[in-house]
Amino acid sequence: MFRDAAMCAIVRGLLALTLALSVLANADVLKSAPPGISFKTPKATHPWTAIKVTNPTHNVQKLRSFRGSKTNSRSVAAILGAHQRQVGGFGYENITTTTAYGTQYATDVIWNGFRTMLLLDTGSSDTWVVQREFFCIDYAGQIVPQIACGFGPTYPGDFQYGPTNPEQHMFIQYGDGEVVTGPMGFSDITVGNITVARQEVCLANTTYWFGNNQTSGLMGLAFPSLTNAYLGTSEDHDPGNQLEYSPLFTSMVNQGKIPPLFSIAIDRNSSSGMLAWGGIPPATGIDHAKTATLDMIITNLIDQPATAYEYSFYTIIPDGWQYDQTTDLKKFPYIVDSGTTLCYLPPNVAEAINEAFQPAAVYLWMYGAYFTSCTAIVPQIAVVLNGIRFYLNPADLIYREMVDPLTGLCMTAIASGGSGPFILGDVFMQSALVVFDVGQAKMRFIPREFY
Numbered sequence: 001m002f003r004d005a006a007m008c009a010i011v012r013g014l015l016a017l018t019l020a021l022s023v024l025a026n027a028d029v030l031k032s033a034p035p036g037i038s039f040k041t042p043k044a045t046h047p048w049t050a051i052k053v054t055n056p057t058h059n060v061q062k063l064r065s066f067r068g069s070k071t072n073s074r075s076v077a078a079i080l081g082a083h084q085r086q087v088g089g090f091g092y093e094n095i096t097t098t099t100a101y102g103t104q105y106a107t108d109v110i111w112n113g114f115r116t117m118l119l120l121d122t123g124s125s126d127t128w129v130v131q132r133e134f135f136c137i138d139y140a141g142q143i144v145p146q147i148a149c150g151f152g153p154t155y156p157g158d159f160q161y162g163p164t165n166p167e168q169h170m171f172i173q174y175g176d177g178e179v180v181t182g183p184m185g186f187s188d189i190t191v192g193n194i195t196v197a198r199q200e201v202c203l204a205n206t207t208y209w210f211g212n213n214q215t216s217g218l219m220g221l222a223f224p225s226l227t228n229a230y231l232g233t234s235e236d237h238d239p240g241n242q243l244e245y246s247p248l249f250t251s252m253v254n255q256g257k258i259p260p261l262f263s264i265a266i267d268r269n270s271s272s273g274m275l276a277w278g279g280i281p282p283a284t285g286i287d288h289a290k291t292a293t294l295d296m297i298i299t300n301l302i303d304q305p306a307t308a309y310e311y312s313f314y315t316i317i318p319d320g321w322q323y324d325q326t327t328d329l330k331k332f333p334y335i336v337d338s339g340t341t342l343c344y345l346p347p348n349v350a351e352a353i354n355e356a357f358q359p360a361a362v363y364l365w366m367y368g369a370y371f372t373s374c375t376a377i378v379p380q381i382a383v384v385l386n387g388i389r390f391y392l393n394p395a396d397l398i399y400r401e402m403v404d405p406l407t408g409l410c411m412t413a414i415a416s417g418g419s420g421p422f423i424l425g426d427v428f429m430q431s432a433l434v435v436f437d438v439g440q441a442k443m444r445f446i447p448r449e450f451y
């Protein structure tokens with residue numbers, strides 16, 4: 001339906017009509033959200049002309065990547081399993097192992113003078129570091145040795161400006177069942193060259209966590225509506241006690257330190273990824289004429305109110321996919337997620353693309369993924385955003401580290417996302433500089449060379 005409407009609009013050359021139709025089409029796509037999920041569109045907070053998105057900034061930080069045999073299902077488990085998760089009692093579920101390789105990105109932060117490394121998460125809003133005297137607990141809520149939580153160096157001090165008054169605590173449960181809680185207070189937080197004064201943060205004192213032994217907490221870059229602070233010190237995480245606060249990125253903007261956007265460029269299999277505050281990293285050999293601009297949509301995962309669990313992602317609606325000579329322009333919402341390695345597509349699109357490998361990839365249900373010969377010929381695959389093709393790096397389309405021991409076949413990068421929503425993971429993000437233009441409620445993508 002959309003294709004015909006779009007072509008009709010182009011023929012008439014009516015920009016206004018195109019816009020109206022695309023809003024209409026998006027509304028239809030958004031209404032068909034799978035169970036446990038809802039979408040909303042944030043409002044632009046800054047006038048259209050206020051900021052030049054192409055401005056390079058020197059506030060650039062290196063991203064460290066952690067890649068290994070442990071899956072990163074912090075967000076993908078939330079996406080694929082939100083409505084299937086069983087939460088009872090303290091509410092933990094073991095990590096699923098079906099999500100292949102996970103990549104996590106982290107960056108250096110100075111927390112009241114203490115240099116620490118925090119995971120970068122565009123899918124949550126709270127920023128926290130683990131305090132020295134914390135309790136590490138297991139899935140059953142039993143206290144286990146701190147080492148089991150796998151943190152890097154723990155934060156030795158207290159809040160620079162004291163706790164919140166009245167007292168508040170953070171309680172967050174991530175998509176894979178990890179839980180972090182602790183008191184809220186105020187400290188200066190420095191990222192790159194930018195110091196955010198008196199930021200409201202959490203010093204985690206109880207965690208159920210699967211760490212990498214290097215990072216000591218997490219920096220959440222999503223919106224105020226997704227913060228998880230609650231009145232009191234107790235275990236009462238009743239939604240009625242929730243108090244929204246200004247998360248790190250919002251404070252940075254409100255304190256006038258940067259324009260309201262950040263951008264991320266990740267590199268394949270390396271630690272040379274970049275996070276730029278208030279602009280884009282300088283001189284990355286990109287062609288701004290090719291910028292694809294899409295509406296930013298927030299995906300919420302709705303869970304049992306008892307867990308007061310809320311998780312959100314930056315979501316877009318691509319035009320569709322192209323693989324070899326085939327173009328598929330059916331529209332679906334996709335989450336742009338640096339915390340997920342593969343791309344998760346609607347089942348029939350995933351199936352069709354996997355059939356284009358030679359030999360054709362087959363679905364192995366144990367993994368929820370497709371496998372083909374490790375030396376297969378790969379198709380040319382692009383996701384089409386705003387009329388621009390973003391080609392996936394052919395070198396990434398077959399995961400040679402991920403071999404099924406029974407068949408000797410290798411996993412492909414195009415997996416089935418079930419009933420959705422669907423995910424554009426690292427395999428896609430490596431092909432673009434991604435600008436989270438929060439001020440204008442747009443996501444912008446600029447094609448990059450493969451590195």
Ligand SMILES: *[C@@H]1O[C@H](CO)[C@@H](O)[C@H](O)[C@H]1NC(C)=O
Nearest residue numbers: 057058059060061192193194
């Ligand atoms: C900090 O800012 C200065 C000048 O604005 C710039 O030269 C330098 O590269 C910046 N450093 C970082 C780490 O962003």
Ligand SMILES: *[C@@H]1O[C@H](CO)[C@@H](O)[C@H](O)[C@H]1NC(C)=O
Nearest residue numbers: 086092093094095138139140
């Ligand atoms: C989770 O994993 C632990 C340790 O491997 C196991 O003992 C427990 O039964 C598992 N729980 C569930 C709900 O699968």
Ligand SMILES: *[C@@H]1O[C@H](CO)[C@@H](O)[C@H](O)[C@H]1NC(C)=O
Nearest residue numbers: 135168169182183205233234
């Ligand atoms: C953790 O901090 C909360 C305040 O938010 C406090 O009530 C609780 O006793 C602390 N727990 C531990 C184990 O220190």
Ligand SMILES: *[C@@H]1O[C@H](CO)[C@@H](O)[C@H](O)[C@H]1NC(C)=O
Nearest residue numbers: 068070147148150211212213
């Ligand atoms: C972290 O260190 C512990 C103890 O040395 C080890 O058992 C665990 O495998 C390490 N985890 C990772 C992800 O490296």
Ligand SMILES: *[C@@H]1O[C@H](CO)[C@@H](O)[C@H](O)[C@H]1NC(C)=O
Nearest residue numbers: 268269270395396399400401
């Ligand atoms: C990643 O880089 C390492 C070291 O440079 C190399 O040994 C490895 O084969 C690379 N992996 C992939 C998937 O390219």
